[in-house]
Every structure is written in C-alpha cells, then in structure tokens.
Amino acid sequence: MGKVIVVTSGKGGVGKTTSSAALGAALAQRGEKVAVVDFDVGLRNLDLVMGAERRVVYDLVNVIQGEAKLPQALIRDKRLETLFLLPASQTRDKDALTPEGVERVMGELKRYFDWIICDSPAGIERGATLAMRHADMAVVVTNPEVSSVRDSDRIIGLLDAKTLKAERGERMEKHLLLTRYDANRAERGDMLKVDDVLEILSIPLIGIIPESMDVLRASNIGAPVTLADARSTPALAYFDAARRLSGEVLPITIPGEKRGIFGKIFGRKAA
Amino acid sequence: MTKVLTDARSIRIKGRSFLAVVLSPDLPFDDWLVRLDDLAARSAGFFLGRPVVLDVADLPIDRTQLKELLGEFAQRNVSIMGIEGARPSILAQGMPPALKGGKPVSDEAVAKEPIIELRNSQSKPVAAEVRPASQSIIIREPVRSGQSVIFPEGDVTVIGSVASGAEIIAGGSVHIYGTLRGRAMAGSVGNASARIFCRKLEAELLAIDGVYKMAEDMPPGLRGQPVQLWLEGDTIMAETLI
Ligand SMILES: Nc1ncnc2c1ncn2[C@@H]1O[C@H](COP(=O)(O)OP(=O)(O)O)[C@@H](O)[C@H]1O
Ligand SMILES: [Mg+2]
Numbered sequence: 001m002g003k004v005i006v007v008t009s010g011k012g013g014v015g016k017t018t019s020s021a022a023l024g025a026a027l028a029q030r031g032e033k034v035a036v037v038d039f040d041v042g043l044r045n046l047d048l049v050m051g052a053e054r055r056v057v058y059d060l061v062n063v064i065q066g067e068a069k070l071p072q073a074l075i076r077d078k079r080l081e082t083l084f085l086l087p088a089s090q091t092r093d094k095d096a097l098t099p100e101g102v103e104r105v106m107g108e109l110k111r112y113f114d115w116i117i118c119d120s121p122a123g124i125e126r127g128a129t130l131a132m133r134h135a136d137m138a139v140v141v142t143n144p145e146v147s148s149v150r151d152s153d154r155i156i157g158l159l160d161a162k163t164l165k166a167e168r169g170e171r172m173e174k175h176l177l178l179t180r181y182d183a184n185r186a187e188r189g190d191m192l193k194v195d196d197v198l199e200i201l202s203i204p205l206i207g208i209i210p211e212s213m214d215v216l217r218a219s220n221i222g223a224p225v226t227l228a229d230a231r232s233t234p235a236l237a238y239f240d241a242a243r244r245l246s247g248e249v250l251p252i253t254i255p256g257e258k259r260g261i262f263g264k265i266f267g268r269k270a271a
Numbered sequence: 272m273t274k275v276l277t278d279a280r281s282i283r284i285k286g287r288s289f290l291a292v293v294l295s296p297d298l299p300f301d302d303w304l305v306r307l308d309d310l311a312a313r314s315a316g317f318f319l320g321r322p323v324v325l326d327v328a329d330l331p332i333d334r335t336q337l338k339e340l341l342g343e344f345a346q347r348n349v350s351i352m353g354i355e356g357a358r359p360s361i362l363a364q365g366m367p368p369a370l371k372g373g374k375p376v377s378d379e380a381v382a383k384e385p386i387i388e389l390r391n392s393q394s395k396p397v398a399a400e401v402r403p404a405s406q407s408i409i410i411r412e413p414v415r416s417g418q419s420v421i422f423p424e425g426d427v428t429v430i431g432s433v434a435s436g437a438e439i440i441a442g443g444s445v446h447i448y449g450t451l452r453g454r455a456m457a458g459s460v461g462n463a464s465a466r467i468f469c470r471k472l473e474a475e476l477l478a479i480d481g482v483y484k485m486a487e488d489m490p491p492g493l494r495g496q497p498v499q500l501w502l503e504g505d506t507i508m509a510e511t512l513i
Pocket of ligand 2: 016017018040045119120121
C-alpha cells in the first residue's frame with residue numbers, strides 16, 4: 001500500500017506546488033512509483049510546473065464523478081517513467097470534490113503507487129481539508145515570516161483534528177519544509193530565524209529550500225527543479241528532504257551558513 | 272415540484288450551552304465605546320463569530336439610548352445575541368431577545384453555561400458567584416492557532432505552547448509550560464483567585480475573572496519572561512517567576 005503525503009500550508013504562494021513536484025520527482029528518481037495529485041480545483045498549476053499542461057485530457061473531478069477511469073486521467077511524465085500526475089480541473093470549483101469520491105480515488109491510487117503526493121490548495125476550506133483527509137503524513141510548507149508561520153500553525157491544528165488518522169486517534173506524522181529562505185534577508189534580520197519558526201511550530205524539520213532563480217527557471221521550462229537542474233542548491237535540498245521523508249536521518253544546513261544545525265534540531269523535542 | 276411530507280419523525284429539540292462574551296457597558300457610553308474600540312483594535316477578530324450578550328442591568332437608560340447603543344455595536348460588526356437585565360419597557364421590536372441570567376431554569380444542562388465577563392478596571396465590581404474549581408485538565412501538546420480550549424469546570428494545564436490566535440478559557444487557573452502567545456482567560460466563570468502561569472509571556476490578551484489586560488499594557492520587562500498573574504481587587508498583578 002502506498003503512502004499518502006499532503007503538501008499543505010494554509011497560505012498561498014509559499015511553495016506547495018513547487019515542492020509537490022520537486023519531492024515527487026526526487027522520489028521517482030529513486031525508482032519508486034509516485035503520483036502527484038493536484039487538489040487545487042479551479043486554479044490548477046501542477047500541470048504547468050510539471051510540463052504536462054498540453055497532455056491533460058481527464059482530471060481528478062472527471063474521475064470522482066465517474067466520467068473517466070483513473071488510468072485515463074493519470075499522465076505519465078515524459079522524462080521519468082515512474083512519475084505520474086493526476087491533474088485538477090480548471091473549469092470546476094472545489095464543490096465538485098466529494099468526500100466519497102476522494103476516498104475512492106485515494107484507495108485506488110494507494111494500490112498502484114508507492115507514494116501519493118497531494119498538492120493542497122491554500123486556505124482551510126473544503127479543497128484543503130479533502131487534500132489532507134487521507135494523508136499518512138504531512139509536509140507543512142512554511143516561509144520564514146509571521147503570517148505564513150501562523151497559517152501553518154492553524155493547518156497543523158487541522159491535521160490533528162480533521163484527518164482520518166486523527167479521527168481514528170492515531171498520530172499524524174508532520175514535517176516542516178521551510179521554503180523561499182533568503183540567506184541575505186536572514187542576515188539583515190528581515191526574516192524569522194529558523195530556530196524561532198521551529199520553536200513556534202514544534203514539528204521536525206525536513207529541509208530548508210533557499211529562495212532561488214533555479215526554481216523559476218525550472219518552472220519556466222515546465223520541469224520540477226529536481227529534474228531540471230539536479231545539482232542546483234534548491235534541488236539538492238529537495239533531494240535531502242525526500243530522503244528524510246522516507247526515514248533517513250541526515251544533517252540539515254541553513255543555506256548561507258556552513259555550520260550544520262543537526263545537533264540543535266535533533267536535540268529538540270518535537271511534538 | 273410538490274413535496275409530499277410523509278416523514279412522520281418528530282422534531283428534535285436539544286439544549287446546548289454556548290460560551291458567550293458578556294459586555295457590561297457603563298455610562299457615559301462614549302467613553303466606554305472608546306475602550307471597547309481600543310480592545311477590538313488590539314485584539315483583532317475578538318468579537319468575530321462570537322456570541323455576545325449585552326448586560327444592561329442597573330443602567331439608567333431608556334429605549335432610545337439602548338437603540339443607539341445597539342446601533343454602535345452594529346457599526347462595529349459586533350452581533351448581540353441577547354440582552355440581559357433590561358427592563359421590559361426599554362426593549363422594542365427588532366432588538367435582540369431578552370436573556371435571563373444565562374441560566375434558564377428549564378434545562379439542567381444549560382444551567383452550567385459558562386459566561387466570560389469582559390470588564391475593565393474602572394467598572395463596578397460585579398458580585399461574582401464563586402464556584403469551587405477543583406477539576407483540571409492537562410493538554411499534552413501545543414495549542415495551535417484557531418484552537419480553543421474551554422474548560423469552565425477548573426484548571427487548564429498545557430504542556431507546550433499556546434499559539435498566536437489560540438485561546439485557553441478556564442474556570443480556574445491556567446498553567447502554560449511553554450510560550451503563551453495567544454489568549455488566556457482564567458477564572459472565566461467568576462473566580463477572582465484564579466491565576467495565569469506561563470513559562471514565557473508573549474500573550475495577546477490576558478483575563479482573570481473578567482478583568483482583561485493586553486500584552487502592551489504590561490511592563491515591557493515581563494515580555495519573554497516566565498510570569499505569573501493574579502488579581503488584586505480589579506487590577507491584574509504580574510511578577511516574573513524564577
Ligand atoms: N525556493 C523558491 N525560490 C524562488 N521562487 C520560488 C521558490 N519556491 C516557490 N517559488 C515561486 O513562488 C511562487 C509560488 O509558488 P507555488 O509553489 O505555486 O506556491 P503555492 O503552491 O504554495 O501557492 C511561484 O512563482 C514559484 O515559482
Ligand atoms: Mg499551489
């Protein structure tokens with residue numbers, strides 16, 4: 001049975017879609033079968049970031065409403081044969097997602113894939129709660145600024161309350177992915193410190209992705225950054241994050257700082 | 272299309288208790304409203320989506336004045352769900368319904384209805400009914416933004432932090448073994464001996480027995496410190512803990 005990961009944040013524009021594609025491609029490059037699912041019905045983006053926009057025939061809503069079978073809607077990546085995309089509908093709205101439909105699709109995906117990565121829409125409404133509903137673990141994408149941190153905190157509360165795992169009394173595994181980290185702004189003190197974000201959110205960190213032109217270049221050519229430029233700093237950070245997701249323990253470095261913060265982070269008691 | 276009502280199920284009526292904020296204005300209203308705006312400005316969203324009860328007991332006002340006051344609330348998007356302590360002669364059609372003491376005699380379950388009173392230090396002391404607060408609950412994880420822990424029966428202990436935008440409302444004392452960034456209200460059903468303790472004070476709002484204080488009202492030396500707060504008369508006192 002595959003593992004379901006929700007990539008979520010509360011706030012928009014923090015890097016959920018970028019991260020869903022990058023992590024999906026990173027996991028798929030290790031030969032694991034990955035499906036990346038776009039839950040942002042009405043504002044789909046993942047197809048663009050993965051360079052599949054011209055190959056969308058059917059989408060998640062079609063599968064949910066029984067207008068297409070799952071294999072008809074899944075798009076195989078041109079470069080990686082173990083990477084698939086289940087696009088969102090651009091013409092419908094989030095009400096087209098039904099809890100029963102999402103449950104059926106998730107159950108089916110879990111049979112075929114090792115990893116199912118759900119790219120959540122922003123907000124805390126239906127789309128976001130359905131994206132997290134079936135997750136086994138969550139990647140909480142946060143930028144080092146106050147409003148993003150507070151929204152992430154709110155989302156963590158929902159992960160512990162509104163998911164199937166939570167309702168069964170189990171613990172949702174939550175991981176913090178700090179994105180768009182700008183070493184220059186950090187130096188000037190214009191951003192929250194990594195330590196402060198960790199203290200507020202108190203969930204384990206799986207990576208710090210630097211703010212980088214490489215991410216924009218990758219999305220312009222329609223490829224996840226871990227495929228477009230696998231040696232770039234954001235790609236390397238995403239590769240490490242993917243390894244941590246599958247349980248490896250690796251030291252984490254703050255971009256722009258030489259010193260690892262391994263000891264500090266693992267010395268902290270995570271909730 | 273006509274719908275035939277074949278359903279013979281009876282209507283179910285249930286009692287349910289809600290936590291309401293009670294506002295007890297004093298005269299002159301202009302001054303009181305300034306203080307209310309001050310509170311609302313510094314604690315954004317405080318009244319949003321919250322049931323608010325207006326307590327006008329002992330206020331020598333007439334119908335026109337009450338109407339004006341309700342208008343002031345409407346302008347501020349504070350929706351009043353009921354009016355308590357109003358003489359029938361000052362109520363009129365279109366006003367929120369009259370409420371009695373928050374404890375309808377007909378329903379046992381509702382009788383325990385917790386009520387938070389939002390007063391400030393200038394207001395007359397209300398003879399609060401002191402209930403023994405002997406029970407306690409322990410929350411073993413951080414309280415996240417948007418979450419409320421409401422425990423009118425007694426003390427609340429949190430092993431972890433209380434986030435900005437989260438709130439703890441206890442009938443007894445509040446103990447936070449972590450950073451208090453959100454709101455904490457102790458003694459919320461009338462208990463002047465309740466206290467608030469936290470390992471690190473960054474709170475948005477603190478209240479004991481209805482007397483409230485914003486973090487900005489605190490001496491800056493308390494920020495970021497381990498602090499305990501208690502009530503002396505109508506004043507919240509605070510000191511750092513070692
Ligand atoms: N690490 C990064 N460096 C630079 N730009 C980034 C980075 N991560 C995301 N972006 C850009 O930020 C914008 C929002 O990212 P996106 O992944 O769509 O966020 P979300 O899905 O959370 O709304 C996009 O233009 C994206 O290219
Ligand atoms: Mg997105």
